[in-house]
Amino acid sequence: MDTAAQLPLLLGLAWLAPLASFVAILFFGPRMGPHGRNAAWVATAAIVASLVLSLFAAGAWLGAHPVQVSHHGSGDVAAADTHAGDHAVDHHPVADSVAYSGDWYTLYRGGALRLSIGWYIDALTVLMFVVVTFIATCIHVYASGYMHDELHDVTDHEVHLSGGGHLHRPGRFPRFFQALSLFCFSMLGIVIAGNLAMVFIFWELVGICSWFLIGFYYERKSASTAANKAFIVNRVGDFGMLIGLMALWGALGTLHFADSQAIDGDVARPGLFSLVRPAAGGHAIRVPDGMVKFAAAAEVAKTPPAEVAGKIEDWRSMGLGRWLLLIAGVGIFCGCVGKSAQFPLFVWLPDAMEGPTPVSALVHSATMVAAGVYLVGRFYPVLTPDVLLVIAYVGAITLFIAATIALVATDIKRVLAYSTVSQLGYMMLALGVGGWAAGLFHLVTHAFFKSLLFLCSGSVIHACHTNDMRKMGGLARVMPWTAGTMLVGCLAIIGAGVPFVIGLSGYYSKDAILAQALAFSRANPAHSILFVAVAGGAFLTAFYMFRLWFMTFAGEPRDHHVAEHAHESPAVMVAPLVVLAVLAVVAGWTLPGGFGLPNLLEQARPVGTAEGMTGGFAFGELVFPAEHLSHEGAVHVTATLTAFATAAAGVALAALMYLLRIISPAVVATIFKPAYTFLAGRWYFDELYHAMFVVPALAVANLASGTDRGVIDRIIDGLAWTARQLAGVDAWIDRTLVDGLVNATAAATWNAGIELKKLQTGHLRQYVMFIVVGTVALFVLASLLFRTSLAG
């Protein structure tokens, strides 16, 4: 079996294994051992199977496409410069970009539209499979320890019943793993999807899973509210995504990423990627014919059909259709804004921390929220320079706002949540400034260290039974493993390392982002603010992460009640921490020989993006420098030093305030009281949205219900009263006249039946007589009816 056949099989099975586990637990969950204890084993076995299959797939992939030392050599750059603009010359990793695609099952086919369940597999897909299944495996193991409370009846101390007591309910252990399995299935579905329709299906499925999991403790008002908030805010983004989907389908008639083969009667069709970046034009971005015709509908109607094809080029040069492509790109990005918690839709993610911590680690930091970034990366070939600029600015705003809020948050999981939002902003910004590989590289490394951080925080919460960092402190002594691994996580997220020598995984990915942002700023001086945001963000990240670590683990315990009960977590919870910590360190390393994530990602780089891009009409001319240039010379050195300096400054400031206590945080808060209040109030986004959307919506609702009650109900009541009076009359008629008639008819029918029965005497002699009588009757009848014809 060749790779093209192997990969869909392996990854398809890896994708379906969690579904099998979901179905099994759904139907047999409560019967799996006492209190469904074995559901954890079923779910874990399924995800381990997925992991193994994904690793096999990765092996198959690497066997067929060995990772090359990247083509960033200076010789290549020189060559690229000589041939600047000459896209037809294929001397870049463009040719290496391999993807397999196909359809498993066609749901619906009508006209040009084909809705199918299919695959699009390239190095990115394989990498995401390995990352998602690996982290999910760790978290399944961790959760089987963390969720043990659910194995027996639970008294939920956060739910206060009206009687004054607390809610007492049966445990929901299998239910948790059921939702987790469904989530894994949905997430892998997004990753493997071969077309946007399938992405959308699984996009919504992860949304539902997220709703289940955030609302796992649904008796708590805060949890059910948070679940609803997450779901509703995501719908806002998905509305934009639907617009994008409609724009693409309406104008292009396909949602497939890659060209589809001709199968059972359907012709081969070009996919989105080759429509927007046709091979004939050297994979340069171009408004597809379909969109041009769509935009020039008025012209097309005037032109004879035969001449339309010839005029498309003219219309294209007039700029027709480019807005449609922009709308499609921004629309799809809207979905990503919702899912990846970008400004202005990031408000749901911190609240989502109401879910159990393993969920926060898997769904709301490492995988689901990264799906938006992944989709931007996957959809990259279709995004025009203008869309990319929008993405970059949204990312920059998000990273700044979230980082500032994280500075003052006191809930350990909320700090991490805002940190997640901020890091997602980093990724979006990287993608938006042309750093395709940098953004996705950061996505992978972030998945490792952020899930590590969350699991560590879970371990802390498990030990302290509180989320409030102000009650912690000095925990390093009682829980050394957790403290150590969390320190690794913090170092990784701030991008610690020895400049130019070696560093933790975050060091490499954050450097790549900084370098690309710097290169972009230099090429487009008008947008240098983007680099400032990245560098400032790096400082803030370092500060708030170490603030968190110092407050939690260093110094003396602040609350002795908490400290006395603290203990190290069981081995089943610590083991995943260690595994993830190791990966948080090494994930960014490139082995001698060139094997490493950046080079693996280069294999999947969308065709036509390696050379950089120029263009844009809505926000002026934009230049996207080629990504490999940012790894060279001056840009790289400046970026690395900036990253190191800002991170070091952030750590130093945190140490001064929280470790050495030289600067008192309280004093700082008093000095900058307005700013502090503003940040502690989380920029008042929730209040703003409440005033802007919730209050007007409620007002309209009240108005409507008032109208309903005051006007419509009155009318209806009046009508009903009239109808009742009429019905009284009618009932009398019905009872006496109609029923009488019906009963009379029924009686008549019955009597007819009984009479007919009497005909059946049972006497054979009479029967034979009846034959003769019948025949004669038939004759008579016929001669009456056909008198004329019988007479000739």
Place this chain on the structure above:
Amino acid sequence: MNPPLNLGTLLTDSITNTLDVSLPLFRPELCLAATIVLLLVCRMLPVLRHADSAVVALGGVGFGLWYAWCDLKSLPAGGDLLAGRQELFTGLLVYDSLTAYVRLVILGFLALYIVFTRVSGIPDREDGADFYALVLGASLGMCLMSAANHILMLFMAVEMASVPSYALAGLLKGRKASSEAALKYAVYGAGAAGIMLYGLSLMAGILGTCHLPSMAVELAKVAHVGSDGGGVMVLSLGGLMLAVGLAFKLSAVPFHFWCPDVFEGAAAEVGAFLSVASKAAAVALLLRVAFGLGVPAASLGVPAANGASAATLAALGDTRHFMVYVVALMAAVTCTLGNLAAYGQTNMKRLLAYSTVAHAGYLMMGVAAAIAMAGVTATGTRDAVTAVAFYLGTYVFMNLGAFAIVAVLRNSLRSEEISAYAGLVRTSPGIVVAMAAVLVSLIGLPPLAGFVSKFLVFSSLVEAIASGAERPLMLVLLVVGGLNTVISLFYYLRVLKVMTFDPPPADRALEPFPLVSVPGAVVTGLVLPVVGFGLFWSGLYAAAQLAGAFAS
């Protein structure tokens, strides 16, 4: 034009024709014949005496079914439909899509039937070989009925189907009722056969031929030339007498008197056989005769040398008009009387007998619509025949299911009275649900198979009205059909009411009937298609459309 008569060439021609054309298409019937012989031989040989005759019979039917299936599969679907038509044995039989379909229905029914009787145990071990030999013999006759192309063959086939049935009715040898039923059936059948034979001889005498398509050509000539009134009169009388014979087989009113008595007297298993297979064959024969005489053979692919042409189609208009009236009136009366007489029945088998009569009426409505639309709209005709064919296909399961339930309940309750079923739902809910499915399907309510069948028949009546073919008559039929459906609700639902609401009799010491058992599996297997065809009917509809192709 005829080549010089030469005994030698004539002989060789007929031998090659028989061996190469006729026999291969006759394989299912040959299988049945061989199985009958085998059953009887088994009986005589000491070694094979203990062989299970049901298994032998099922094997033979299996082979036949396989061949019938192959034949149906090899019909050209939607293409040149007339290419599939073959006259066999020098025109005695005709092989076309209708033959293939009805044969498949009969043989399929037979296979199910053998399994069901083996489980319900009505032929004991002693009688098994006789019983199955009779059943297979009657089925052979029914297959021939569906293929008859010659009035001699027609008569032979009817008798071949009837005579074993008489014996079957008397199968319960010890019981007086059974013997009485057999006697009534035989005498009544003999009377009807006599009248039919008389009618046939009248027609053959006037028209000078017994070959149905040739008779149509002659009829057209008579109609065209306009003979003296006497000829037409005699022909009409002959036709009516033929109708009497067919009406007997269909148990159409007023020739249905045998039906309730025979069903009540004979075992439920025999009732199932008579109500389904016999009915299917009789409807097919009615279609054969009606289309053989009413539609010129040219449109059925007989060589134009016979002198038939489109002109004769018009010339036969009066003939068709006559036939439509006879069939339609009989249908309306049969349906109404069947349903009304079912009121107040206390015996389940008797109720089902009247239900059978009523359903014959619905089927004849479809036939009437088909004949009415012949010569007016070809697709309409085809749709009407398709509806009838589909009806037959689903009727197999509905009625066999109903009789099977009666049989298994008889085995555990020792009674076939409706009152004995009171309160069954409390002990055996499964069987009551199965009964409900079958009865509601017989009423024709969605989503069960009976609804689709009835819907198709009524919609072909509407099609006839829309196309203007015999409009007033078809309108009457449609109204009668609708009213009858309402009437029939009552007596079917009464059975269900007794089964569910009435308190169980105090003296019933009944083992609850388990649905998880061999009889339960058989009942389930028969009832599931009733639901299945109501939901997924496109497959059967496609097959029925093939059958309908014979009329286009």
